[in-house]
Amino acid sequence: MLVGGAAALVLLALCGLTAATLMDGRTLIGQQAGPSAAPDTTRDTVPAEASDLDSRDTDQAPLTAREVFPASTLAVGDGENGYEVLRTQSSASCAVAATGEVSDLLVRLGCNQVVRATLRAPDGDHLVTTGLFNLTDRSSAERARDRIRQLLDERQGRFRGMSAGDDTEVIATAPARVGWQVRGHYIAYAVVARTDGATIRSGDTVVREILFDMLEQHLNQGVLERRAEGGTASQPTEGPTDDTGSQDESTED
Template sequence: MVYRYESDEDAFLEYPDPASGPPSGLGAAERPAAGPSPSRFPVPSLPRTNRLALPSMDPTPAPGTHPRQPPRAAVYATTGTAPSRATRGGRGGGGRMWQVVVGGAAVLVLLALCGLGAAALVNERNADPRTTPTEEPAAARPTAPAQQNLDARGTDPVPLTAREVFGGRRLVPGDGQATYQVLKTHSSGSCAVAATGEVAELLVRLGCSQVVRATLRTPDGQHLVTTGLFNLVDRASAEDARDRIRQVLDDREGRFRGMVADEETEAIGTAPARVGWQVRGHYLAYALVARVDSEAIRSGDPTAREILFDMIELHLNQGVLERRATGGTAAQPTEEATGSQEGGSAGD
């Protein structure tokens, strides 16, 4: 067996007593005549209980005898002895490579664990309703209302209701400050109940299927107004009614009828009145204004003109019909009107 020293550490020799020099019987340059030299591996500094005792060797053979050969099987038969040169050489090359590979794998595993932890924290934070607003499901999200074509009853089939047109006891047209008190509302499938004479006959002939109206007290308390919507077949029939009603009124062959709410509002049904009407789509909007004291209203009276504008243009056109055209409703969000009727007779 041949041992080779591959580094200074392998070649280091530890003597029991440095002052005593090499063992007796061997000179500085003398070597045994034959046979392998004794092992020069350093003796461990700590005693090992499982170390096998090797037979003592006399480096100098007796005259006429052969040098004693150490038993080869006993050199590395015990555990805990110094590793072989093959193993130590592996640590210097392949051992370091394995250390690098294992260390790199450990770093990659650590980075992966850190990434998973960060992802878990992000998911938990996103799931926390205190940090991120809860997103509504797509089916529950409000959508923009669809545009409604008001040119014909076929494209606008849903009937009007008194609650849609007059939804509360108070009405504020447009964005103004004037508040009208709603005294009575009424909806009927017979348009003739809201007119007299030729006007009532004309509405029936043109296919009017519904009238929704209300009587209100004006903000100054000195006037009453009955206003509402007639539901005709289409725009053409509504425009025909608009144009022919003027001639009927000029000839005094009929009129719009005011709706009496109580004893204090009888003037709306009997007193001289100012009237106005307008067409949008298949609807005919109208309003009738009278004084509470039954006095006649002079032509061009600014108060009467303002009341007609509030009812026909601001409330019915820009309020009720505009909301219906954009897919909404025009109900007032306050209390129900007094004396309201749905689908009944005129009663006045």
């Protein structure tokens, strides 16, 4: 009986060791499976975190005038009065929307499309031509942005305002305030002029509001945000970077 009891204790001990080994094995297998699954999840989520608006490779669908300016009146923010859309244009030639070295710069950096419109501001005293340049990638858009101010200051080119018929020629010829900003591979820009052709002071708050309405409220938070969320691109980019300046009367060739 003592021998039998000892044998039983040995057997129980062995069984206990085996059970412990199996339990440790299941734990080990679970721990090994966790890390092996984690990289798969990481591989799936990393591309989603990158900005699909950063390149035409991941944002291939061309812009359309209907996408950028979908109605005859453009309501911006909480404003009760909208901007009247007078004329829209989509062109594969970026040179139609700029002159001189500004035009050459955009083409050299891969701009293959511009979609723009001329609108009358709610106050009736200002006109604005605004739109999007479609460049190759974010890097090229940022390079253009950084060079544009210098070219404007040196009068080596300008953004073109687009006439929309009677009483709007001033947008193409008068001194203007301009603004531009980058989001992804796009440059959003706006040219603002007074309907009476008068020079605009740099601190004009009305013009600053118009530039903000067009660049930030409409083109960035409206058009490009919709494209990032539901278009060919699936993720928004980082916040846009912007700039403003002035340009003198048109000296187009």
